[in-house]
Amino acid sequence: MAQNASARLTGRPGWQRLWSDERTRGLIYQLLVVLGLALVVAFIVSNTIANLQRAGLASGFGFLFDQAFFDINQRLIEYSSTSTFGRALIVGMLNTVLVSAMGIVAATAIGFVAGILRLSPNFLLSRMVGAYVEITRNVPLLLQIIFWWVLLSGLPKVRDSLSIGDSVFLSNRGVRLPAPLFEPGFEWVAGAALAGIVAAVFVARWARRRQEISGQRFPVGWAGLALIAGLPVLVYLSAGSPLAWDVPEPTRFNFRGGFNVTPELVALWIALSTYTGAFISEIVRAGILSVSKGQTEAAGALGLRPGQTMRLVVIPQALRVIIPPLTSQYLNLTKNSSLAIAIGYQDLVSIGGTILNQSGQALEVVGIWMVVYLGLSLLTSMFMNWYNRKIALVER
Amino acid sequence: MTVQPFHRSQADMVPERAAPVTTVGVIGWLRTNLFSSWINAAFTLIALYLLWLIVPALIDWAFVNADIAGDNRFACKSSGACWAWVDQRIDQFLYGFYTAEQTWRVDVAVLLLIPALAPLLFEGVPFARQLRWFSLAYPVVASFLLVGGIGLEGVPTDQFGGFMLNLTVGLAGIVLSLPIGILLALGRRSRLPIIRMLCIGFIEIVRGVPLITLLFVSNIILPIFLPPDVTVDSLIRVIVMVTAFASAYMAEVIRGGLQAIPRGQYEAAQALGLRYWQSMGLIVLPQALKISIPGIVNTFIGLFKDTTLVIIIGLFDILGIGNAMVAHPDWQGLSTEAYVFIALFFFVACFSMSRYSIHLEKRLDTERRY
Structure with a gap:
């Protein structure tokens, strides 16, 4: 057979023999692709150089040290209109990270609760959660963000703001919260909290090892709570309560004291977390359904209570199915936070856009966007992959 | 001693009794579905209370107390929704500036x-x-x-707007992104290293950044990349970017399907003497696409929802028209009405797509055994 084929091939002219060889053919295809790509790139580069010269723009990242003449009202680090473009971009990046992190935490909580409730035997409950999921999933996120923002802007003015216990105020300027004032001695409380967390981790490890050896369980939850919450409280009280609250006070036009969470941030946060939460709930539901019923029954036969069954048997197995799609939802949330530009929350894209308009350095700004988002994506996936490996099935 | 016969006559049979009222019919349904335990009963009551709070208020707002006639918002006197604008603005919402x-x-x-x-x-x-x-x-x-x-x-395409613009961009994106996504997925699994690397690079870069940045690229960067006398229609630029974005996601969905096809199928196709495109087109892709249907439809739904992003680069889709109306003095502040109205369009479109995908999955499920 092989001899036959080669005989047939040798009978053909040279180019045909070459073309019939899979490897040569592959090489030729790739060569053509590279050639075409090189032509396109050369075309783009020559155009870009010509266009930039005509516009009199110097490419490069020198503009990052120029003064930015605009304000940013939502910032995590020191910034004013005399700061540089570079600093403005960092402020924007931190804002992106802030709203993404807040959104990821809330969306995960909403998603797990909604996913579990949707599987509830209670007809009414599961249908209501189903309605929430279907409505939020099938309406564009941008519409939801704008909707929440308009709704929050419709809150009463500062003078008639809604208050919760006269310390948290809701108004059309956002949410005003009491600001913590740290007095000397508070560093001990913070230290105690840190020590408590470290100690709790060690206790949990020790308890697991003991259970693996002797089968005896240790109340890790209570011990952890005592260490993480109890220890700082004790230190706090013994240090003479070194923490005061700067409670906001509504005046005629604005608040005095406290710190402000802008309506943009709140709207973006609500919209991102309810939207992504709906997707996560579907993932959680599929994950739980993927654990076979035999597992639940076996856990019941071993005498585990329903709560224990869920926590010790079902969830750990469901997580293996849940984690990979959950990661991509986290990434989607981070990228979707760029819709902030529609309501004026100053995230990386929004500030980048302003800089782009002021300096004209389009290529550089877009490059920074791409690098930052790719970097954030990479970091999130690295963390989630680490977590995934940790909970992966250990096979023989 | 006589032996009692070990059987009972027919007359002795205990008559069949009806199932307890508590397990059948309405009461049975209520018991199993709503009041199976104390916790469940509590949940049911909370849910009923919430429904009682929301549903009547919503119906009141949208229908009972709503105004439907008038030339501006001042004509709306009642406490509910003001739908008076629909009559005047519906053409803009549907056709934009066409x-x-x-x-x-x-x-x-x-x-x-x-x-x-x-x-x-x-x-x-x-x-x-x-x-x-x-x-x-x-x-x-x-x-x-x-x-x-x-x-x-x-x-001219700059007169495109309203829902018609969403449909145009959405449908064009859907029609183009599936074949491009298939090619990218095949390229990512190709044995030719350069093609594989190019596909991986494209997919990962596009998936790594938000769609908005791509739209900005099409708006700001593209003119820098092209000769000064060449301009590309803004609608085409949007369609290209939306398609590129969706096809990267599509490629990953289809790659998942391709990976689920057992190796034997590829080998069998080769053994039959099929060429690459024949074996892909006749053996592998039909199976892989079938598995990927839910993901493909989800990508379509995502793409269709993403068509609203065009407002960020200055096109007036249905959301842009809605924003403009809410800002107009005649209809200022009717944002809830406008956004609910717009949401309905997308909900109907996306919800029916997802229902159709469930239907299709069932229809194509040849693995089912009875």
């Missing part, structure tokens, strides 16, 4: 969607074979109708 005398062309294009889609979506459509040729021709027919040209008055 020349008023020509909107019939949009209507015709949308109506022609029915014969174009029916043979693809459903079984048992009459003349399916002939209609499939029409489906193939539909994109050309629709673009001719919308843009104009031979015999039809030309409509």
Whole structure:
């Protein structure tokens, strides 16, 4: 057979023999692709150089040290209109990270609760959660963000703001919260909290090892709570309560004291977390359904209570199915936070856009966007992959 | 001693009793579904209370107390929704700035969607074979109708707007992103290293950044990349970017399907002497695409929702028209009404897509065993 084929091939002219060889053919295809790509790139580069010269723009990242003449009202680090473009971009990046992190935490909580409730035997409950999921999933996120923002802007003015216990105020300027004032001695409380967390981790490890050896369980939850919450409280009280609250006070036009969470941030946060939460709930539901019923029954036969069954048997197995799609939802949330530009929350894209308009350095700004988002994506996936490996099935 | 016969006569039989009232009928249903335990009963009561709070208020707002007539918002006197704008603005919401005398062309294009889609979506459509040729021709027919040209008055694409713009971008993106996604997925699994690396690079970069940055690229970077006298229509730029974005996601969905096909299928295709494209087209892809249907439809839904992002680069889709109306003095502050109205359009479109995908999954499920 092989001899036959080669005989047939040798009978053909040279180019045909070459073309019939899979490897040569592959090489030729790739060569053509590279050639075409090189032509396109050369075309783009020559155009870009010509266009930039005509516009009199110097490419490069020198503009990052120029003064930015605009304000940013939502910032995590020191910034004013005399700061540089570079600093403005960092402020924007931190804002992106802030709203993404807040959104990821809330969306995960909403998603797990909604996913579990949707599987509830209670007809009414599961249908209501189903309605929430279907409505939020099938309406564009941008519409939801704008909707929440308009709704929050419709809150009463500062003078008639809604208050919760006269310390948290809701108004059309956002949410005003009491600001913590740290007095000397508070560093001990913070230290105690840190020590408590470290100690709790060690206790949990020790308890697991003991259970693996002797089968005896240790109340890790209570011990952890005592260490993480109890220890700082004790230190706090013994240090003479070194923490005061700067409670906001509504005046005629604005608040005095406290710190402000802008309506943009709140709207973006609500919209991102309810939207992504709906997707996560579907993932959680599929994950739980993927654990076979035999597992639940076996856990019941071993005498585990329903709560224990869920926590010790079902969830750990469901997580293996849940984690990979959950990661991509986290990434989607981070990228979707760029819709902030529609309501004026100053995230990386929004500030980048302003800089782009002021300096004209389009290529550089877009490059920074791409690098930052790719970097954030990479970091999130690295963390989630680490977590995934940790909970992966250990096979023989 | 007589032996008692070990059987009972028919007359002795205990008559069959009806199932307890608590397990059948309405009461049984209520017990198993709503009041199976104390916790469940509490949940039911909370849910009922919430429904009682929300549903009547919503109906009141949307229908009972709503105003439907008037020239501006001051005509709306009642406490509920003000729908008076719908009558005046509906054309803008649907057609954007499309020349008023020509909107019939949009209507015709949308109506022609029915014969174009029916043979693809459903079984048992009459003349399916002939209609499939029409489906193939539909994109050309629709673009001719919308843009104009031979015999039809030309409509510049910057007059496209409203829901019609969402539909145009969405449908074009859907039609283009599936084949491109398939090619990218195949390229990512190709044995040719350069092609594989190019596909991986494209997919990962596009998936790593938000769609907005891509739209900015098309708006700001593209003119820098092209010679100064060349301009690309903004609608085409948007369609290209939305398609590029969706096809990267599509490629990953289809790659998942390709990976689920057992190696034996590839090998069997080779053993039969099929060439690469034959074995992919006849053996591998039909199976892989079937597995990927939920993901593919989800990508379509995502793409369709993403068409609203065009407002960020200054096009007026239905959301942009809504924003403009809410800012107009006549209708200022009617944002809830406008956004609910717009949400309905997307909900109907996306929800029916997801229902259809569930239906299709069931229809194509050949693994089912009874």
